[in-house]
Amino acid sequence: MTTLESRIHAIIARPHLACLATTTADGKPWVRYVMPWATADFVLRMSTYLDSRKVDQVSASPDVHLTCGVGNPMCAESYLQIEGVGSVSASKEDRHFFWNDMLSELFDGPDDPRYGVLMVKPYRIELHTVGQSQADVWEATPA
Numbered sequence: 001m002t003t004l005e006s007r008i009h010a011i012i013a014r015p016h017l018a019c020l021a022t023t024t025a026d027g028k029p030w031v032r033y034v035m036p037w038a039t040a041d042f043v044l045r046m047s048t049y050l051d052s053r054k055v056d057q058v059s060a061s062p063d064v065h066l067t068c069g070v071g072n073p074m075c076a077e078s079y080l081q082i083e084g085v086g087s088v089s090a091s092k093e094d095r096h097f098f099w100n101d102m103l104s105e106l107f108d109g110p111d112d113p114r115y116g117v118l119m120v121k122p123y124r125i126e127l128h129t130v131g132q133s134q135a136d137v138w139e140a141t142p143a
Contacts (some may be wrong), residue, residue, distance in 0.1 A: 001040075004034070004127065004136050004138055005042075005120035005138060007042070007078075007127060007136075008042070008080060008125055008127055008138060009038070009040065009042070009122060011040055011068065011078065011079070011080055011127075012036070012037075012038035012042065012044060012068065012069075012080065012082075013037070013039075013040075015035060015037060016035070016036070016068055016069065016071060017033055017034075017035060017068070017071075018033070018034050018035070018036050018066050018067060018068030018069075019031050019034075019066065019067045019068070020032055020033075020034045020036075020046070020064060020065075020066050020120075021064060021065040021066070021067075022054055022058055022061065022064055022086070023057060023060075023061040024057060024079070025056075025057075025060060025064070029060070030054075030057060030121070032047040032054065032055070034066075034118075035047075035102075036066065036068065036099070042121075042122050042125070043075070043119055043120070043121050043122075044066065044082070044084070044119065044120040044122070045059050045094075045117050045118070045119050045120075046118050046120075047098065047103050047106065047107070047115065047116070047117060047118075048088065048097045048115075048116050048118045049106075049114050049115070049116070050088070050090055050113075050114055050115070050116040051114065052117065055088050055116065055118070058086040058087070058088055058118065059088065062082075062086045062087065063083070063085060063086075063122055064079070064083075064084055064085070064086040064087045065082065065083055065084075065087060066080070066081075066084070066120060067079065067080070067081055067082075068080050068082070076130045077130065078128060078129045078130060079125060079127075079128050080125055080126065080127055080128070081125070081126040081128065081135070082120070082122050082124070082125050082126075083122065083123055083124040083125075084120040084121050084122040084123055084124075085120070085121050085123065086119065086120050087115050087118075087119050087121075088117070088118050088119070089116060089117045089119060090115075090116045090117075092110075092111070094117045094119075095110045095115055095116070095117055096110045097117075098117045103115070111132040121140075122138075122140065123139065123140045124137065124138070124139050124140070125137070125138045125139075126138075
């Protein structure tokens with residue numbers, strides 16, 4: 001992992017509040033709060049109701065954008081702008097992998113038929129660092 005990748009991973013690997021932007025059926029942006037968690041491969045995962053508006057929007061237009069990293073608005077912190085491709089999974093494997101006790105407030109367990117996992121695979125991440133005028137940019141290697 002490069003130094004830039006390590007700095008990015010340090011932000012997305014911890015629980016945090018983020019803003020997720022999708023596109024509505026009529027081409028307008030729609031933003032909501034989510035709580036993503038990322039693995040070492042930078043894939044961000046967040047819980048969702050399978051019948052939610054965001055699932056419909058991601059299914060129709062999978063390009064999404066996340067802004068995350070600031071834990072305390074009273075303290076200047078580095079943050080990320082993430083462009084990626086979203087997908088939704090209801091597989092038992094993905095739901096059990098992502099499941100945590102905080103989700104028990106929303107769902108009846110990892111096998112609740114309403115529960116799904118929204119995954120975002122980034123293709124571009126900008127790391128905005130306090131005191132630095134230009135972002136450091138990470139881009140996925142083309143497959």
